[in-house]
Amino acid sequence: MRKEIMVKDIDCPNCAAKIERRIQKLEHVDAASLNFIGELLTIEAAEEHMKAVLDQAKEIIYDVEPDAVIEG
């Protein structure tokens, strides 16, 4: 399944790329992309793993960019 969440206030596109790469490497993630300008994070993962994946993704975001605001 695919899940999209808004991630606001990421500082620079480089940080976004870092976040994206780390989320892509997570277990159970089939595909992930973070559109810096659109402020949209798209994650594809199996439904049963989605919740865990999202939690890990949020951790990564706050780790790279403590000021980020995650919506949805």
Add this chain to the structure above:
Amino acid sequence: MKSEILNAKMKKRLKRILIGLGLFCILIVIGLCGVYDLLEARIGMRNTENIRLILSLLIYLAVGHDILMKALRNLRKGQWMDEIFLMVVASLGAFVLGEYDEAIAVVLFYETGEFFQDYAVKKSRKSISELMDVRPVSANLKTPEGVRKVSPDEVNPGDILVILPGEKIPVDGVVVKGESSIDKKAMTGESVPFPAECGDELLSGCINLNAVLEMKATVRYADSTVSRVLQLMQQQGRNKAKTEEFISRFARYYTPAVVILAVLIALVPSLIFREQTQTWIYRALTFLVISCPCALVLSVPLGFFGGIGGASNCGILIKGAGFIERLSRLDTIVFDKTGTLTKGSFAVVRVDAAGDRDTVLRMAAACEQFSTHPIAVSIRNAAEGMELPHAEQVQELSGLGISAQIDEKPVLLGNRKLMLSHQIMLPEVEEDAACTMLYVAYDGAYLGVIFVADTIKDNAKETLEQLKRAGVTNMVMLTGDRKESAQAVAGQLGITQCYAELLPQDKVDIGKKIAAREKTKRYTAFVGDGINDAPVLAGADVGISFGGIGSDAAVEASDVVIMNDDLSRIPLAVTLSRKTMRIVRENITFALGAKTAVLVLSACGITSMWLAVIADVGVCMIAVLNALRTIRVNHRYLAG
């Protein structure tokens, strides 16, 4: 306007930059006026150098404490290969070398650059979200107790809504009272307002311009055009362009590469060639200053984002940056015939009459009065406004046509076979493969023949020529229609490749065959709007469909949606994509070129840290401003 873009964080940053800049200027002026010398000479003060250091450090901390904290934080996490950390190393290094001004300049300009980037991104986000702001906030529901404000979700079909001037139409519906003009720009890119009066259909998301309208809702909000468009917009940005991926890969290696170079520059000349260590360390620090790849990493996606926004403004919805890239390298376009190149409805194109032309149409229309067949409708449309005779004993003769009585004399309407079976003498009429021919005979005598055809869209030929001029040289037409009529349409439009009498499955196969060429860097687009086109649309490099007439399945499966169904938006989409790609490429070349130049100059010791940081911020600003050009669409394109 400005204050809306600048949030608290940015305002703080701006204040810090301005204060820092002011203090920095004062510091330089103090130095230039020889205040230190004065202090030494007059008061006999020693160590004025230390005063200068303390003042500089204070300004440095005032401007750069944020960067310092961030660098420390990253260092603790082990991310030392980070442009912020490197910037801090460079500036602290400058302090150690005694270059206080340079140290301040590095953080000051770095902050300025960051602020500017932030501003540019926020601004473009805002201007694009304004362009795409079609979501209606509320609806004025007319009830027996008066007008009540409700959410668009609460509107039911059949409800009467009041639309005030300046308000968005909340759901699709029909005007029941009032007269006004409608601005469809946000939905279709049409810049000319449309008049709306009683009975006219209203598209949700459009803006009522000058007078109060009352409308009847025909569908729920969820089924309205505007929700469909909003759903489509959310799909944008999933697909990244190859160029974007390349740049983010490049950025990964750029910073480490520059750092390695800096280390080499610092060590090799001084250790091996016994050159002056300080000079080379200074040059190495200059390297670190330009280690941030942000000009590239920001300007490329910003360019694509702007391109998508600019296209939306023209009623072209592009579902991702990758499709801009593909559209710009399009060389083959495959059209589904019906509804795409042709209007998808029949019309009388010609009448050859033995006597009076109108009599032929009147007789035919009278016979077709009650039929709902598309051909019958086309004949009735052609005879609109004429006074029709009364037809009796109307009989449909399957596979032949219609027979009837008008003024108690037999009238025949149908194909050649029908005429021959009634021994009607026919003149030599040139067959037209593209048309259905309907002969009309009255009282045993031939009156004339009506040519009915699915008409080609008015701007189809022009559009194809524009596409050819834009480099899309390969045109293919697919259709389920008869070969003859397909070839006639293809001939008129100058399409050389034409596949006719196809079943839906055949279309998919042929679409695959056309797209699966040798791996050149060229792409194929498929244009279609029917439900059966959805698999081909999904499989094509670029699937193009029409938002208004297209089936939901087609719109969902396609990558580019033309909101106002205007064929000529396809060459426009190609042109806009080319423009976007050109700007993106300009930025890549410019940013890379400038960075390389600064690196070389720094290695040779020609530039100073000052110049390097100014060049770096300057390159970034120019690249970002250039990227923002993609949002603007020249209205010359729209007029054409």
